[in-house]
Amino acid sequence: MGVYSKPALFALLSVVLILVGTFVTTILPIYLPTTQPVSSYIKPYTAVELEGRDIYIREGCNNCHTQTVRPLRTEVARYGEYSKPEEFAYDRPHLWGSRRTGPDLARVGGKYPDSWHYQHLYDPASISPVSNMPAYGWLAGRRLDTGYTFRKVSVLGYGYTRQEVEQQIAAYMERVTAPDYAARDVRNRVTPPELRDTLTEMDALVAYLQKLGRDVKELEKSRRAAMLDKTIGMSEVR
Numbered sequence: 001m002g003v004y005s006k007p008a009l010f011a012l013l014s015v016v017l018i019l020v021g022t023f024v025t026t027i028l029p030i031y032l033p034t035t036q037p038v039s040s041y042i043k044p045y046t047a048v049e050l051e052g053r054d055i056y057i058r059e060g061c062n063n064c065h066t067q068t069v070r071p072l073r074t075e076v077a078r079y080g081e082y083s084k085p086e087e088f089a090y091d092r093p094h095l096w097g098s099r100r101t102g103p104d105l106a107r108v109g110g111k112y113p114d115s116w117h118y119q120h121l122y123d124p125a126s127i128s129p130v131s132n133m134p135a136y137g138w139l140a141g142r143r144l145d146t147g148y149t150f151r152k153v154s155v156l157g158y159g160y161t162r163q164e165v166e167q168q169i170a171a172y173m174e175r176v177t178a179p180d181y182a183a184r185d186v187r188n189r190v191t192p193p194e195l196r197d198t199l200t201e202m203d204a205l206v207a208y209l210q211k212l213g214r215d216v217k218e219l220e221k222s223r224r225a226a227m228l229d230k231t232i233g234m235s236e237v238r
Contacts, residue, residue: 041219044090044158045211047149047168048199052208054152055201057095059136066097067106067212080107081216092156102133107213114176115183117206122190139202140191146199172207173199 003010045053056062069075071082083106088094112120119126122140124133150165160168175181177197187203188196 042086042089042215044153044156044160046172046207047146047153047160047165048144048172048204048207049211050152050156050158050208051144051146051149051201052204052206052211055139055205056208062095062097064099064101064133066100066104067094068096069104069106075104079104080213084216087216090156090158102131105209105212107217109210109212109214110217113182114206114210115186117209118183118186118190118202121202121205136202136205137190139205140187140200141195142201143195144199144201144204169199172203176203 003013067083069079069082076082087106088096116127118140121135122137123135124131125135146169149169150160150162153160153165176183176187176199178184181187190202191200
C-alpha cells in the first residue's frame with residue numbers, strides 16, 4: 001500500500017510540495033539580484049519625495065494615471081523613453097497602472113515647473129479646461145507629517161541615516177520657503193499664510209511628481225553627450 005491509500009498523509013505531502021514549489025518559483029526569486037535590476041543612475045526617493053508618493057497613493061492618483069511607457073513608437077513619441085525594469089527598483093508597491101483616464105506620468109518630472117504643478121493641483125481646470133481631475137487645493141492646507149519618515153525609508157532599505165532624512169526635509173523646506181523660489185508666488189497663493197513657512201502635503205506631492213522619470217532623462221542626456229563627443233572625436237581623427 002502506497003501513499004495514495006492514506007488520504008491524510010497524501011494531503012499533507014501535497015500541501016508541503018505546493019508550499020515548496022511556491023517558495024522556489026514565487027518568493028525566492030524576489031530576493032535574487034537577477035530579479036531586482038538596479039542601476040547607478042536610478043536614485044532612491046528622498047524623504048520628501050517618499051512622503052509625496054504616499055500621498056499620491058493615498059489619494060488614488062494611480063487609479064487614473066499610469067506610470068509605464070510601453071516600447072511602442074506612439075508611446076515613446078508622446079511620453080518619452082520607454083520604461084526600464086531598473087526604474088522600479090525602489091518602488092514598493094509599483095504604480096504601473098492599467099488605466100489612462102489622465103496621461104501617463106512616468107516622464108512628467110521636469111516637464112513642467114513647480115509653479116505649474118501647484119496651480120494644476122489647486123485647480124486642474126485652470127490649466128486644462130476639459131480636465132475631469134478633481135481639485136486638490138486642500139492639500140496645501142495640510143501640514144506634512146514627517147514623524148514616520150525615517151522609519152519608512154529604513155523599512156524600504158533606502159540607506160539614509162536619521163540625520164540624512166532630517167537634512168533632506170530641512171533642505172526642501174528651505175528651498176520652497178526661500179524668497180527667490182521660482183514658484184513662490186503660486187505657492188503662496190494656494191497655501192494658507194500660517195503654513196507658508198513649513199512643508200505641506202502639496203509640497204511633498206509636487207516633489208514626488210518632479211522626481212518621476214528625471215533619472216532616466218539624465219541618463220539619456222549623458223548618453224547623447226557621450227555620443228556627440230565620440231562623433232566629434234572621430235571627425236577630428238579624420
